[in-house]
Amino acid sequence: DQQVxxxxxxxxxxxxxISILNCDYTNSMFDYFLWxxxxxxxxxxxxxxxxxxxxxxxxGRFTVFLNKSAKHLSLHIVPSQPGDSAVYFCAATILTGxxxxxxxxxxxxxxxxx
Amino acid sequence: DTEVxxxxxxxxxxxxxxxxxxxxxxxxxxxxxWYKQKAKKPPELMFVYSYEKLSINESVxxxxxxxxxxxxxxxxxxxxxxxxxxxxxLCASSQEGKDSYEQYFGPGTRLTVT
Numbered sequence: 226d227q228q229v230x231x232x233x234x235x236x237x238x239x240x241x242x243i244s245i246l247n248c249d250y251t252n253s254m255f256d257y258f259l260w261x262x263x264x265x266x267x268x269x270x271x272x273x274x275x276x277x278x279x280x281x282x283x284x285g286r287f288t289v290f291l292n293k294s295a296k297h298l299s300l301h302i303v304p305s306q307p308g309d310s311a312v313y314f315c316a317a318t319i320l321t322g323x324x325x326x327x328x329x330x331x332x333x334x335x336x337x338x339x
Numbered sequence: 340d341t342e343v344x345x346x347x348x349x350x351x352x353x354x355x356x357x358x359x360x361x362x363x364x365x366x367x368x369x370x371x372x373w374y375k376q377k378a379k380k381p382p383e384l385m386f387v388y389s390y391e392k393l394s395i396n397e398s399v400x401x402x403x404x405x406x407x408x409x410x411x412x413x414x415x416x417x418x419x420x421x422x423x424x425x426x427x428x429l430c431a432s433s434q435e436g437k438d439s440y441e442q443y444f445g446p447g448t449r450l451t452v453t
Binding site for chain 1: 371381383447
């Protein structure tokens, strides 16, 4: 049962344009969401997160939007740069203390073209 | 400093071998994690340690044995593995008890079981 889904396995965007990566979840108990970027042969790198009590969080070129009623979140990257080309994972967790289990989506390969 | 280090970077072992993976962080994080990632799949949680005590075991086979000697170190002892255990093993850490739930990942150990 895939509780976190990224339905687009790949996305291609021109440099300078906006990249929009989408993520859907099914478990309404999730209360914290994160986006990670992963290059080949490296561990995931944390990008940005959002609590379920918010609907938007912004950090530089990265903005995450959360629509709880639709169980949907998205990551906007503006402007997109060639160095943004990587696999992007969304992740969700239920904050319980004692460490938190991240449930990851299947990932979206972003390619930013010149 | 948001660095998590893992050794070795690559490991090849036979099914009768015993080996250990090591992870270290000096960010003062009190939660540490082991994840397993197969090719073209998202990371999957294996174990969580919180304040050096095992808090989550995701029904991992006993041929994987975690150990947390102190708040900075996390080991994963491997014994009698199967070829299907070949994967990228990722360590991560996070703060506990603060309003910051991001997990920071190491570069991973690429394990091949022959």
